Amino acid sequence: MLASALGGRGVVGPEAVLVLGANLGLAASLFLTEDQRAARRLAEEKEQFRTIELAAMQAHFAALRGGRGGLAEVDTLHLDLIRDLKRVNAHLVEAAAYPVLRSAGALLPTRVAPEP
Secondary structure (H helix, E strand, O other): OOOOEHHHHHHEEEHHHHHHHHHHHHHHHHHHOOOOHHHHHHEEEEHHHHHHHHHHHHHHHHHHHHOOHHOOOOOHHHHHHHHHHHHHHHHHHHHHHHHHHOHHHHHEEEEEEEOO
């Protein structure tokens, strides 16, 4: 979901905010339903944010190496925005998904256990 919300060069499009809004809605529903499948789906979004952050950093450094330093400030702002979105999503996962997964025994000390 999130990967399609980002354009080339790691630029965050308005869709990324919509994706985060969808995650917020999913987190809110988890507080009421404690649905394990939804908790897993929300927890998996953390990996998407990691992937997007890595791709944006790689694009930023490639631009710097390619002599396109004029875009460095813009790229830095995009990296900051992606990191902030990642941080907000991590808080959503921690507050909504992890308690559901922990109570079901589906949370390992460092990550979500594979589905049985």
